[in-house]
Amino acid sequence: MAIQIPLWEKTNLTLEEASAYCGIGINKLRKMSNDDNCSFVLWNGSKRLIKRKKLDEYLAKAYSI
Template sequence: MRYDIPIWKKSNLTLDEAAAYTGVGVCKLREMSNDEDCEFVLWIGSKRLLKRKKLDEYIEDMYSI
C-alpha cells in the first residue's frame, strides 16, 4: 500500500523532493547538509532526509546560498 502525500505536508523530504520543493539543486542541498552542525538533516543509517520546517527556516534566514 502506498500513500501519495503532497510534499508540503511531509515532515521529512528526500533530496529530490527538497530540490523540487525549494528550487535549490540537489548538489547544493547535499553540500549544505554534509556539515555536522546542520540542523535540518536527519540521518537514518546512510539515508539523508531533510526536515522540511527547519529547511524552510534556514532558507528564510539566509541572504544567499
C-alpha cells in the same frame, strides 16, 4: 494502492523531494547538509532526509546560499 502525500505536508523529504520543493539543486543541498552543524538534516543510517520545516526556517533567515 499507495497513498500520495503532497510535499508541503511531509515532515521529512529526500534530497530529490527537497530540491523540487525549494528549487535548490540536489548537489547544493547535499553540500549544505554535509556540514556537521546542519540543523535541517536527519540521518537514517546512511540515508539523508531533510527536515522540511527546519529547511524553511533556514532559508527564511539566509541572505545567500
